[in-house]
Every structure is written in structure tokens, then in C-alpha cells.
Amino acid sequence: MSNFFMNDRKTLIDDVIEGAILSTPFKNLAKLDVDSAIRVVVRRDWDKSKVALISGGGSGHEPAHVGFIGKGMLTAAVCGDVFASPSVDAVLNAIVAVTGEAGCLLIVKNYTGDRLNFGLAAEKAKNLGYQVDLVMVADDVALPDNKQPRGIAGTALVHKVAGYAAEQGKALAEVAKIAQQAIDATSSIGVAMHGCNLPGGDDDEEESDRIAPGQVELGLGIHGEPGISTLKTHNSEKIVKALVETLQQNLKKNAKLAVLINNLGGVSPLEMNQITKELVHSELAGAVRYLIGPAALVSALDMKGFSLSAIELNEGIEEALLSEVEAAGWHPLVKLEKLPVQKGKKISQKVKVKASTNEEVSKIITTITETLVSLESELNKLDAKVGDGDTGSTFASGAKDLLEQNKGKKLPQDDLSSLFGVVGDRLATVMGGSSGVLMSIFFTAAGQKVSEGGNLAQSLLFGLERMKHYGGADLGDRTLIDALQPALEALDKKAGDYKGAAKAAAKGAKDTASMKKANAGRSSYLNSESLKGVKDPGAVAVEKVFAALLEQNTVTKK
Known part of the structure; x- marks a missing residue:
């Protein structure tokens, strides 16, 4: 040959x-x-x-x-x-x-x-x-x-x-x-x-294997x-x-x-x-x-x-x-000359904020992070069917870090704009890969929107829009967006409607199992038969988080 x-x-x-x-x-x-x-x-x-x-x-x-x-x-x-x-x-x-x-x-x-x-x-x-x-x-x-x-x-x-x-x-x-x-x-x-190798030569006879x-x-x-x-x-x-x-x-x-x-x-x-x-x-x-x-x-x-x-x-x-x-x-x-080196000033955009306390926000952070940590094995097994088997570990790595920061009272719990900025900064550092960067974009942009006067749901939707813009995925592409966007839209329609948000997230995650083609992530390389009946692990993570938030909200009201 x-x-x-x-x-x-x-x-x-x-x-x-x-x-x-x-x-x-x-x-x-x-x-x-x-x-x-x-x-x-x-x-x-x-x-x-x-x-x-x-x-x-x-x-x-x-x-x-x-x-x-x-x-x-x-x-x-x-x-x-x-x-x-x-x-x-x-x-x-x-x-x-x-x-x-x-x-x-x-x-x-x-x-x-x-x-x-x-x-x-x-x-x-x-x-x-x-x-x-x-x-x-x-x-x-x-x-x-x-x-x-x-x-x-x-x-x-x-x-x-x-x-x-x-x-x-x-x-x-x-x-x-x-x-x-x-x-x-x-x-x-x-x-x-x-x-x-010689043009038209027989590979088995080539001296190149010497x-x-x-x-x-x-x-x-x-x-x-x-x-x-x-x-x-x-x-x-x-x-x-x-x-x-x-x-x-x-x-x-x-x-x-x-x-x-x-x-x-x-x-x-x-x-x-x-x-x-x-x-x-x-x-x-x-x-x-x-x-x-x-x-x-x-x-x-x-x-x-x-x-x-x-x-x-x-x-x-x-x-x-x-x-x-x-x-x-x-x-x-x-x-040949000495290697030219141009000195520059190192720029760091690490978020520097003062820690503050807010019991309600602290409980929400704890619920979200503990849920993601507990899902590590489940999400990895699910991702192994449609990806490279590390979704659970990726989300858990970010969640563990934020959980520790929250327990140590190192977060600006009472300043939502600063909180989202810190979360974005930490996720880019500890999650790694494209998931960490995407989630960092989501929270960083949301924090910026809050500082401009946006409410919680509007700010999170703005962060989602920025994440979609840079990541290239959208609704129907079989990603966590299919669960996250409808959940946030439910909260935007009615503030504090965790029941509606959880229901929307669950439906969005379920719908990913019937999507024949993934248009983003590792799943995009798989055929429809490989994806059939399997929920997107990122969407499942969002579904479980909103279910946990609904349960926490219900217990709090009682």
C-alpha cells in the first residue's frame, strides 16, 4: 500500500x-x-x-x-x-x-x-x-x-x-x-x-522499519x-x-x-x-x-x-x-541574536472581595454544592455512555471547593454581584476543561448584570446568554442548557417559583433522552443510536439541583 x-x-x-x-x-x-x-x-x-x-x-x-x-x-x-x-x-x-x-x-x-x-x-x-x-x-x-x-x-x-x-x-x-x-x-x-517510504512501494519490504x-x-x-x-x-x-x-x-x-x-x-x-x-x-x-x-x-x-x-x-x-x-x-x-524578551506587567483578574454572611444564601449554596458532590458517581456513569465519563467529577470538583469556601465563611454571601464573581473565578480555576470555563462565564456575566441593577433571574439568564454565545450551544443541542434555560425562565416569570423551575428542569432533562443528535461536547461525535434513551448528564445535574432547591424551600416554609 x-x-x-x-x-x-x-x-x-x-x-x-x-x-x-x-x-x-x-x-x-x-x-x-x-x-x-x-x-x-x-x-x-x-x-x-x-x-x-x-x-x-x-x-x-x-x-x-x-x-x-x-x-x-x-x-x-x-x-x-x-x-x-x-x-x-x-x-x-x-x-x-x-x-x-x-x-x-x-x-x-x-x-x-x-x-x-x-x-x-x-x-x-x-x-x-x-x-x-x-x-x-x-x-x-x-x-x-x-x-x-x-x-x-x-x-x-x-x-x-x-x-x-x-x-x-x-x-x-x-x-x-x-x-x-x-x-x-x-x-x-x-x-x-x-x-x-518509496512512492508505490510495498510497506512490508521497506527499509524504513530498520x-x-x-x-x-x-x-x-x-x-x-x-x-x-x-x-x-x-x-x-x-x-x-x-x-x-x-x-x-x-x-x-x-x-x-x-x-x-x-x-x-x-x-x-x-x-x-x-x-x-x-x-x-x-x-x-x-x-x-x-x-x-x-x-x-x-x-x-x-x-x-x-x-x-x-x-x-x-x-x-x-x-x-x-x-x-x-x-x-x-x-x-x-x-542569531539573544532571545528578545519584552517585559510586561502581570495582569490578574482574581476577584478580591470582603467576606459577608447571609444565612439564606449560605443554605442555597450548601444545597447546590452538596447535591453536586453526591451526584459524582451517578453522573460519571451516565456520562460514560455518551461522553468521556467525567461530568460528575468535573462538577463535584467545583462544588467541593465552593462548599469548603462557604463553610469557612470566606464568601461574600450578602453581596450577590461579588458572590457570582468569586464563584466564576473559583470555577475557572478548580473545575478545569471547557466546563469550568463555561460555568465561569455564566457566573461572571451574571455578577456583572447584578451590579448593573438586574434581578436574580434576569442576571442568571444574562449569564446563560453569554455562556451560549461563547460556547456555541443552544436549546435542543442536548446539553445542560436544555434544563437550565427553562428553569431560569420559570423563575423569571415568577420570582421564587422553585416548583415551576424544578418542573421545567425535569422536563428539559427528560427531553434530552429523545434528542437524536448532540451538537456540542463529546456527545456530538456519537451517532443517534448511542444517544437514544440516555439523558444528558449536565442536564440531569441541573434537574437534581433544582429538585433539591425545591425540597429545601418546602422544608423552610414549613
């Missing part, structure tokens, strides 16, 4: 090239039309008066190499199949298409297929009378004793430095010399926790080639430290650096920013002058990994890297 969005594996690379050309913001690319088997992308604005730069290789490393074509970087890119070197004929046609009297430089990653095919094409072009030179990028330092280090993400840095030299009108020999200086100044190493869960492989190649060692960790700090230690062994002691933080294709932006933070707090931080990325510049399809490429700066290389280009895949350098 393929892990890729694609139409036809046979036309995949042609489709990818078309998409890249059409989406470049500079409108400066064209596909070379010579043969359907030859995939070459060239600059539309090229006049052959300067040294041409050609790179390429197997596809699957996007945005390399098409993404680096444009003023100040490459003149053309030759695209092979996925992880396969382009043919000699494709490279030769690219040379002929873009090379003038100034000649061309081939920038090749150090892999056998690329070396041979680009090398043979260069020799054939020379026989046709073209000036051609070739440099090989070998920036991978994972294997210290390897006589032929691989070319990986540092290739993009070489494109940039050589592209600047060519844009300045330098001769071919000078451009090649500067490109080689950039190669010699660049060191890269990569790591991955999972290899890459890395054990919980481990990463250091020095993994950009085609999934095995690395040099494994680390039994996914900790970003430890992994970056290991990469930095290897890089430091290959860098001059006092060198100033630009570091490319390269996404190999399958790492989220969140993780790449974490990796960037680790780098700028690593042992390498004092040497880093510029950052490039984090971004994918030379990827490996969907490989879950990243690489670090450090280039030692001199005046020429720094100037070249900082120059502007018209290439969609390049990311401008960012000067």
Missing part, C-alpha cells in the same frame, strides 16, 4: 516538476522540451552571458534541485527518477541548453551514479566544444574514515555560494574554485527515527542508507548534542558559522523549532552567526529526521550567503 498522494507512479516526476514550475512566485522556470524521457528545468530569464550552474540527481529531495533554480543560484536542474541519477543524455542536453561561451559548472552530490553520469556528460560536452567543469559535494561527516563522503544538505549551501560567484560574472575557473572552497568549508550530519522504536540512527543517508550508530532516545537535547559533537570534530576551533537546520521531510514544524532551540543552546552556539531554516532544503521523501549543515564563514562566503536570490526553495539567513 502506498503512503503517497499521487496519480500515476509512471508520471509522478513529470507531475511534480509541473507543480513546482507553476507554483514558483518568481515565474522564472521552464521545462526543457527535447524528449519526454529527459526531465530538465531551466531558467526562463537566462541569456548565457555568464557561467551556467547545473545540478541535479534523483528526485525525492525536494525542493532540491528545482527549488534552487533562479537568479543567484542554479541555471538548470536535471531530474532523475526517485533516488535514481538522471541519464547521461539528460545531463548533456541540459549543458547544451544553457551553456554559452562563459561555460558551465556541474555541482554533483558524491554518489556513484551522479559522479559517473554527470562526469560522462561533461566529457561529451567538452568534445562538442563547451567549457565544462565539475565539483563534487561531500559534506557528510558521519563516517570519519570514509574516503568518499556523501553529499547531503550542504549541497544547497554550495549552490548558493557558487551561484553568487556566477552572478557576479566571474570566470568558470574562479566559480569552480569558490564552489570548492564552500565544499571544503561545509560539514553535515543527519539523524532519523524512521526511514523513508530503526527500532524509541531509537534514532545517526548518519542516515538521504536515500535511507544505514547510519553509523544508534541512540536509544528521542530526546531532542541529547540528539542535537550528539550531532554537534561530531560536527565540532570537523570544524576549525574559532570558526564563525552559518548552520542549516534541514528537515528530511517527515518532521513537524513544532519539532523543527524544538531542534532549533536545542542547537542555539548547544556547545556550538557561540560559533553560530546565522541560521538557515529550520526548513526542508534537501529532503529524503518522508523521512522522519533532520540534518545539521555548518559552513565556516569567511568574508566571501558570508557575502554570498546573504545575497538575495530568486529561487523558491532557498531560505534567507537569519542572524
Whole structure:
């Protein structure tokens, strides 16, 4: 089974090239039309008066190499199949298409297929009378004793430095010399926790399963080639430290650096920013002058990994890297500076009020909170049928806190506006989740309405309206609103009518059992069969509270 969005594996690379050309913001690319088997992308604005730069290789490393074509970087890119070197004929046609009297430089990653095919094409072009030179990028330092280090993400840095030299009108020999200086100044190493999948490949045969869960492989190649060692960790700090230690062994002691933080294709932006933070707090931080990325510049399809490429700066290389280009895949350098911090004054909206006593209000608070505490298990069981089974615990947590505050005479019982404000403040703190915030909105808004002269029922209805506005639920959405709103409307119609309010709440809660669809909360993800015959637990909580208030009111009157 393929892990890729694609139409036809046979036309995949042609489709990818078309998409890249059409989406470049500079409108400066064209596909070379010579043969359907030859995939070459060239600059539309090229006049052959300067040294041409050609790179390429197997596809699957996007945005390399098409993404680096444009003023100040490459003149053309030759695209092979996925992880396969382009043919000699494709490279030769690219040379002929873009090379003038100034000649061309081939920038090749150090892999056998690329070396041979680009090398043979260069020799054939020379026989046709073209000036051609070739440099090989070998920036991978994972294997210290390897006589032929691989070319990986540092290739993009070489494109940039050589592209600047060519844009300045330098001769071919000078451009090649500067490109080689950039190669010699660049060191890269990569790591991955999972290899890459090939388009249309069989998952059961993929090498990507080689890395054990919980481990990463250091020095993994950009085609999934095995690395040099494994680390039994996914900790970003430890992994970056290991990469930095290897890089430091290959860098001059006092060198100033630009570091490319390269996404190999399958790492989220969140993780790449974490990796960037680790780098700028690593042992390498004092040497880093510029950052490039984090971004994918030379990827490996969907490989879950990243690489670090450090280039030692001199005046020429720094100037070249900082120059502007018209290439969609390049990311401008960012000067590394101390983390900017802007001081601000902490704002606290904690309600500060003076405690007061009111026996009647105290009894109401006690009744409501004790009822909700006693319902914890019942509501949790009910919620387990239609939600995540925590409604009872959520309401009980808020109720227990307020019950304790009430018993300790810490509430402004004789000041309704302040009381609602305190209740709203406490519920946002102790209930947690969306329920705590919604109930906090309800009581906070109600308290504000009381301070403006509203009566109890009107103020609570105003709080409900605000809760509905921010929460998005309304009558009929199978929530506590279906019981709470009719109960409050009954009290608004006749002050102190606990019997009417309790009756309305009971009917509202009962009606939720026949509602086929919940439009808010976790229940909204369930089908009608799962909800059938089950009351909404929040509505049941409201029903039980008003029943308890009715009973208390009846006892008080006797």
C-alpha cells in the first residue's frame, strides 16, 4: 500500500516538476522540451552571458534541485527518477541548453551514479566544444574514515555560494574554485527515527522499519542508507548534542558559522523549532552567526529526521550567503541574536472581595454544592455512555471547593454581584476543561448584570446568554442548557417559583433522552443510536439541583 498522494507512479516526476514550475512566485522556470524521457528545468530569464550552474540527481529531495533554480543560484536542474541519477543524455542536453561561451559548472552530490553520469556528460560536452567543469559535494561527516563522503544538505549551501560567484560574472575557473572552497568549508550530519517510504512501494519490504522504536540512527543517508550508530532516545537535547559533537570534530576551533537546520521531510514544524532551540543552546552556539531554516532544503521523501549543515564563514562566503536570490526553495539567513524578551506587567483578574454572611444564601449554596458532590458517581456513569465519563467529577470538583469556601465563611454571601464573581473565578480555576470555563462565564456575566441593577433571574439568564454565545450551544443541542434555560425562565416569570423551575428542569432533562443528535461536547461525535434513551448528564445535574432547591424551600416554609 502506498503512503503517497499521487496519480500515476509512471508520471509522478513529470507531475511534480509541473507543480513546482507553476507554483514558483518568481515565474522564472521552464521545462526543457527535447524528449519526454529527459526531465530538465531551466531558467526562463537566462541569456548565457555568464557561467551556467547545473545540478541535479534523483528526485525525492525536494525542493532540491528545482527549488534552487533562479537568479543567484542554479541555471538548470536535471531530474532523475526517485533516488535514481538522471541519464547521461539528460545531463548533456541540459549543458547544451544553457551553456554559452562563459561555460558551465556541474555541482554533483558524491554518489556513484551522479559522479559517473554527470562526469560522462561533461566529457561529451567538452568534445562538442563547451567549457565544462565539475565539483563534487561531500559534506557528510558521519563516517570519519570514509574516503568518499556523501553529499547531503550542504549541497544547497554550495549552490548558493557558487551561484553568487556566477552572478557576479566571474570566470568558470574562479566559480569552480569558490564552489570548492564552500565544499571544503561545509560539514553535515543527519539523524532519523524512521526511514523513508518509496512512492508505490510495498510497506512490508521497506527499509524504513530498520530503526527500532524509541531509537534514532545517526548518519542516515538521504536515500535511507544505514547510519553509523544508534541512540536509544528521542530526546531532542541529547540528539542535537550528539550531532554537534561530531560536527565540532570537523570544524576549525574559532570558526564563525552559518548552520542549516534541514528537515528530511517527515518532521513537524513544532519539532523543527524544538531542534532549533536545542542547537542555539548547544556547545556550538557561540560559533553560530546565522541560521538557515529550520526548513526542508534537501529532503529524503518522508523521512522522519533532520540534518545539521555548518559552513565556516569567511568574508566571501558570508557575502554570498546573504545575497538575495530568486529561487523558491532557498531560505534567507537569519542572524542569531539573544532571545528578545519584552517585559510586561502581570495582569490578574482574581476577584478580591470582603467576606459577608447571609444565612439564606449560605443554605442555597450548601444545597447546590452538596447535591453536586453526591451526584459524582451517578453522573460519571451516565456520562460514560455518551461522553468521556467525567461530568460528575468535573462538577463535584467545583462544588467541593465552593462548599469548603462557604463553610469557612470566606464568601461574600450578602453581596450577590461579588458572590457570582468569586464563584466564576473559583470555577475557572478548580473545575478545569471547557466546563469550568463555561460555568465561569455564566457566573461572571451574571455578577456583572447584578451590579448593573438586574434581578436574580434576569442576571442568571444574562449569564446563560453569554455562556451560549461563547460556547456555541443552544436549546435542543442536548446539553445542560436544555434544563437550565427553562428553569431560569420559570423563575423569571415568577420570582421564587422553585416548583415551576424544578418542573421545567425535569422536563428539559427528560427531553434530552429523545434528542437524536448532540451538537456540542463529546456527545456530538456519537451517532443517534448511542444517544437514544440516555439523558444528558449536565442536564440531569441541573434537574437534581433544582429538585433539591425545591425540597429545601418546602422544608423552610414549613
